Amino acid sequence: MDTNATPKEHRAAPAVSVVIPVYNLEGYLTPCLESVRGQSFADFEAIVVDDGSKDGSLAEIRRLTAGDGRFVVLPTENRGVARAREAALAQARGRYVCFLDGDDWWERDMLERMVAAIEERGGCDIVCGNYIRVCATYRAEVRERRTADLEGLGYLREVMTFGIAPSLWGKLFRRTLFDGGLKHYPMRRGQDTLVNIQIACRAPRVRFIDYAGYNYLQRPGSEIHSRLSFDYCRSYAEAVDDIFGRNAARLAGSEADLCRTVNALWWYIGYINRSSNPWRGDDPYVVRLRDEAARHRHALNRYFSRGELLMFDFDRWRAMRPAVILLLTLRRWRTSLVRRMAH
Known part of the structure; x- marks a missing residue:
């Protein structure tokens, strides 16, 4: 494991652990990682997992994160995004965890807005926001259909019926939701939904905010467009x-x-x-x-x-x-x- 900081056991636990899986994204990493470095909320660690990239992604990650002790670089063999996230979660120390794909990026106040929302009014377990779909010819905000707060098994219903986006990205989670037997299925598509279904079975308290801080890039060759x-x-x-x-x-x-x-x-x-x-x-x-x-x-x-x-x-x-x-x-x-x- 590479790190730009002191050993893990000597570092204070941050508020947020950011999980960033990367596979063959050399040409997309600059906006992604610079958007994390430039966050107005600075109390985070970012765990960047290079999932056995065949291009220059690992060298680019090291270049872009050099000198910033909040970044941990974790090279692994290629096992897919589910296993890459699992490896990062094993290293995560924050009270909260969020996910950012290596070809996407955040608005500057993303973490600040999400942390404030998860801690207000006595706290909750998950915060969901809107996101921005970025295509070659346009950008469009995508708003969640369900915006009322949820508790009990309400999150399960909305995730499985697509009342809210079943992605892991664009949300902030209490880290303890990932403890105790959560299984990461190495599926080619739908891994996020399967993790969210398991989290939903734990009856989390969920809050929605009318804010779009996640930029979701639609690019040719990404898994979402596969057969x-x-x-x-x-x-x-x-x-x-x-x-x-x-x-x-x-x-x-x-x-x-x-x-x-x-x-x-x-x-x-x-x-x-x-x-x-x-x-x-x-x-x-x-x-x-x-x-x-x-x-x-x-x-x-x-x-x-x-x-x-x-x-x-x-x-x-x-x-x-x-x-x-x-x-x-x-x-x-x-x-x-x-x-x-x-x-």
Whole structure:
């Protein structure tokens, strides 16, 4: 482990531990790390994990953090973002922890605003804010749909039904939420949601602030734009089932079954949204999902459009695949038109 400061055991614990995973982001690190160095709230440590980058990311991290004792540089072998975050959390000493991807950056008062919010009115466990989507041709603030404070299993419902963004970034967490058996699933996508689901099972107190301090870069080649496979949908659902099984006593009598169905259906609709993906409507996993959706049919109308549910209904028959593709095309045209009118 590299460090720019005195040994860990001789350093005072900071208020916030910032976790920054990096993999092959040499050309994006300057705005990210400089935005952390320039925070108006200075009582933090930043743990930058180089996840076995093949480019010059590690050298760039060392250059950008040289001389600043708040930064710890942690080189590891390539094991994926979930394991990189896990390695950083093992080193974290702050009362609170937040996450920043290596190609994104913060506004100068991000930490100041988030720490003030988590400590006001007797304190809470998680603070969520809005964020700014940064594309090649525009920037747009994305506001959370759910903005009322939450307690109990309310956070579970909102994370799994996408009432709030299921990302780890853009939030500030009490560090103790990550203690005691939290499992980091090394999934290609959706790792943040799986961690948030586990945290939500602990019934945290959650506060929302009307503030956008996180800049989320949309770039070609990032994981969010990668192809969504059917096997991934099935494996992801198995991970959720594992979490629910380990937390069965906490979830008894809740809306957990509905939340699980909504979440699984969201990913599968994402799969059939790609017209190039092969038809899998007769797979036993999809048949079970269809049965679960039938049990919650009325409630699903709150979370999915008529077009999405119609696509899912048509997907049961291979012969209806052309109709599904037609619906997909119409939805893409509509989405494109709305975006053009907005910008």
